[in-house]
Amino acid sequence: MVGVAVIGYGVVGSGVVELLDKNSKLFEKKAGQTVECKYILDIRDFPGDKYEDKHIKDFNIIINDPEINIVVETVGGATFAYEYTKKALRAGKHVVSSNKELVATYGSELLAIAKENNVCYLFEASVGGGIPIINPLYHCLAANEIHKIVGILNGTTNYILTKMIREGLSFETALKQAQQLGYAEANPSADIEGHDTCRKICILAALAFGRHVYPQNVKTVGITNVTLDDIAKAESMGRVIKLLGSAEKKEDGTVEIFVAPCAIPKDHPLANIEDVFNGITVTGDAVGDCTFYGRGAGKFPTASAVGADIVDCIKGTEKSNIMWVDSDNAEFVRSFDKLELEYLDKEIVLLD
Amino acid sequence: MVGVAVIGYGVVGSGVVELLDKNSKLFEKKAGQTVECKYILDIRDFPGDKYEDKHIKDFNIIINDPEINIVVETVGGATFAYEYTKKALRAGKHVVSSNKELVATYGSELLAIAKENNVCYLFEASVGGGIPIINPLYHCLAANEIHKIVGILNGTTNYILTKMIREGLSFETALKQAQQLGYAEANPSADIEGHDTCRKICILAALAFGRHVYPQNVKTVGITNVTLDDIAKAESMGRVIKLLGSAEKKEDGTVEIFVAPCAIPKDHPLANIEDVFNGITVTGDAVGDCTFYGRGAGKFPTASAVGADIVDCIKGTEKSNIMWVDSDNAEFVRSFDKLELEYLDKEIVLLD
Numbered sequence: 001m002v003g004v005a006v007i008g009y010g011v012v013g014s015g016v017v018e019l020l021d022k023n024s025k026l027f028e029k030k031a032g033q034t035v036e037c038k039y040i041l042d043i044r045d046f047p048g049d050k051y052e053d054k055h056i057k058d059f060n061i062i063i064n065d066p067e068i069n070i071v072v073e074t075v076g077g078a079t080f081a082y083e084y085t086k087k088a089l090r091a092g093k094h095v096v097s098s099n100k101e102l103v104a105t106y107g108s109e110l111l112a113i114a115k116e117n118n119v120c121y122l123f124e125a126s127v128g129g130g131i132p133i134i135n136p137l138y139h140c141l142a143a144n145e146i147h148k149i150v151g152i153l154n155g156t157t158n159y160i161l162t163k164m165i166r167e168g169l170s171f172e173t174a175l176k177q178a179q180q181l182g183y184a185e186a187n188p189s190a191d192i193e194g195h196d197t198c199r200k201i202c203i204l205a206a207l208a209f210g211r212h213v214y215p216q217n218v219k220t221v222g223i224t225n226v227t228l229d230d231i232a233k234a235e236s237m238g239r240v241i242k243l244l245g246s247a248e249k250k251e252d253g254t255v256e257i258f259v260a261p262c263a264i265p266k267d268h269p270l271a272n273i274e275d276v277f278n279g280i281t282v283t284g285d286a287v288g289d290c291t292f293y294g295r296g297a298g299k300f301p302t303a304s305a306v307g308a309d310i311v312d313c314i315k316g317t318e319k320s321n322i323m324w325v326d327s328d329n330a331e332f333v334r335s336f337d338k339l340e341l342e343y344l345d346k347e348i349v350l351l352d
Numbered sequence: 353m354v355g356v357a358v359i360g361y362g363v364v365g366s367g368v369v370e371l372l373d374k375n376s377k378l379f380e381k382k383a384g385q386t387v388e389c390k391y392i393l394d395i396r397d398f399p400g401d402k403y404e405d406k407h408i409k410d411f412n413i414i415i416n417d418p419e420i421n422i423v424v425e426t427v428g429g430a431t432f433a434y435e436y437t438k439k440a441l442r443a444g445k446h447v448v449s450s451n452k453e454l455v456a457t458y459g460s461e462l463l464a465i466a467k468e469n470n471v472c473y474l475f476e477a478s479v480g481g482g483i484p485i486i487n488p489l490y491h492c493l494a495a496n497e498i499h500k501i502v503g504i505l506n507g508t509t510n511y512i513l514t515k516m517i518r519e520g521l522s523f524e525t526a527l528k529q530a531q532q533l534g535y536a537e538a539n540p541s542a543d544i545e546g547h548d549t550c551r552k553i554c555i556l557a558a559l560a561f562g563r564h565v566y567p568q569n570v571k572t573v574g575i576t577n578v579t580l581d582d583i584a585k586a587e588s589m590g591r592v593i594k595l596l597g598s599a600e601k602k603e604d605g606t607v608e609i610f611v612a613p614c615a616i617p618k619d620h621p622l623a624n625i626e627d628v629f630n631g632i633t634v635t636g637d638a639v640g641d642c643t644f645y646g647r648g649a650g651k652f653p654t655a656s657a658v659g660a661d662i663v664d665c666i667k668g669t670e671k672s673n674i675m676w677v678d679s680d681n682a683e684f685v686r687s688f689d690k691l692e693l694e695y696l697d698k699e700i701v702l703l704d
Binding site: 135289293 | 367371375378379382476482483484487488491492493494495496497621624636637638639640641642643644645646647650652653655656657658659660662663664667668
């Protein structure tokens with residue numbers, strides 16, 4: 001039996017607990033042994049919850065229980081989650097995470113701690129929700145020099161832009177609609193200002209190019225200034241506007257990375273990815289362009305990605321491990337003034 | 353050092369040899385040791401070939417050389433390749449294959465032999481060329497009950513249909529053009545009659561549902577009877593015609609599987625995948641729909657998939673292994689008379 005502790009019982013955490021329960025036979029078949037959620041840690045109370053007997057408040061119970069092999073971190077943020085993750089890895093437990101902020105901020109350090117302790121730190125769920133992208137990029141395209149990654153990595157902003165394009169809604173009205181539907185948070189700034197997309201493109205860039213990319217070194221423009229006039233102008237050129245994260249290895253060895261609304265041709269592989277869907281196009285020297293798309297967020301899609309990482313932890317530490325090195329971004333990431341971008345106008349990038 | 357022998361020096365085989373050479377540093381980094389092609393086996397001579405010193409004619413040299421850890425089988429067909437594969441696996445060598453006919457015909461037997469001998473039999477390149485689909489389906493979506501797989505799995509027929517739809521060419525003219533461009537073979541029947549697609553959907557169905565599906569139990573209709581009238585009729589309904597392989601788990605536990613030209617709505621995830629590109633949509637209970645697309649054939653895209661499997665063989669037998677059981681398809685695969693399909697007319701399926 002493999003024991004799992006889930007820390008953070010929000011949308012994703014509760015999805016993981018339910019999925020482990022619902023698809024328990026499948027986990028047993030794929031992992032070769034039963035997989036059971038033993039503890040749920042959250043500071044909040046959940047009276048009447050189906051899994052009430054599993055709820056605990058003390059993280060040390062998890063650390064000190066030799067039956068816990070895997071800690072699922074769905075806390076979010078880079079404070080408590082950072083401490084929990086380090087402690088769990090140092091206690092010899094695999095950690096599976098959906099926390100893009102933590103991975104983008106401390107990924108190289110946490111991967112090194114995992115390696116020292118011969119455990120896995122996996123985070124398929126941190127980018128693209130349920131879409132398999134981290135494992136395909138790192139393992140399935142292992143034989144490729146990766147040249148470029150471009151993606152629609154945030155469902156909220158893609159929903160807002162889709163509504164602006166398809167229905168002519170203003171940014172403000174579309175945002176309000178997204179909030180009413182639960183796609184955007186009350187404070188939507190991490191989404192609409194591009195920070196969420198930035199964390200995700202940093203993670204993908206680190207996987208592809210082998211060195212940590214710090215979000216503060218990435219030029220990040222959100223969609224708050226995109227107007228219906230911009231959309232009409234793009235349309236007149238046969239283009240649509242999408243918020244993209246882009247990372248490209250240049251001939252001088254630097255990585256050109258940015259987040260911005262981009263006007264892309266209508267036959268671009270990402271042009272038809274609408275609503276809350278995410279899509280990522282990876283360009284490798286052997287494979288050419290390869291595109292992945294699906295639900296980039298949500299309870300069960302994200303739990304699906306966590307579940308795959310749980311199975312990976314069980315089946316083989318060595319095989320599953322990801323590695324990138326920490327780096328001074330000064331020489332590795334192109335500085336803002338050296339980005340070779342063309343603009344539609346304002347800060348909307350023209351991208352082919 | 354890991355020694356590789358490539359058997360079959362055609363388009364894919366020569367791509368693998370070149371990729372191992374060109375990206376040797378990448379292979380070393382990903383696999384943790386150097387990977388070298390030591391032998392190339394082909395009945396033909398290649399005088400002046402860049403890798404002439406590696407060419408051999410006797411398969412026993414490979415079998416008897418303890419330095420050969422991995423045999424890459426890009427021979428094709430299910431006769432010589434079948435014997436070579438069994439011998440290599442029994443000699444304790446991993447086998448990596450791009451041979452869909454062999455996997456679709458003898459997959460369960462070869463997987464069992466691999467397991468007995470504690471080696472891998474991997475075949476990412478057998479479906480979708482360079483697109484990572486087998487590993488994502490089997491490993492990355494491990495936490496999902498897979499409900500359905502639908503795919504454009506053959507580039508030749510997708511090219512022909514694209515030309516008919518976009519340029520109004522007749523089937524015969526479009527086929528001739530595909531042959532001139534090298535997309536279709538002189539004898540194109542395996543492609544245009546749907547057999548190639550059939551083998552690939554059989555492999556995906558076996559991976560998703562755990563039991564071998566024999567091609568002869570799959571209703572297979574090609575595109576030879578698709579006319580410009582059919583395309584116009586589909587267009588009038590807001591649809592396009594694509595040759596699809598489809599496999600769906602039904603509530604009674606049977607799998608409904610078929611290959612046919614299908615009229616799909618223009619907003620279907622596969623509707624915009626054109627020319628020689630392939631695309632596959634997988635539906636899982638947790639992830640929902642997830643689509644993968646890219647180059648489904650060609651020298652380097654296919655070599656990219658072989659390369660990933662080579663790295664997987666080196667990094668971890670246990671983790672990488674795929675397994676499905678042999679099965680009498682009588683109870684598992686829906687018989688032809690029980691397929692619940694709607695038709696546009698003739699044998700063109702209406703699919704949403």
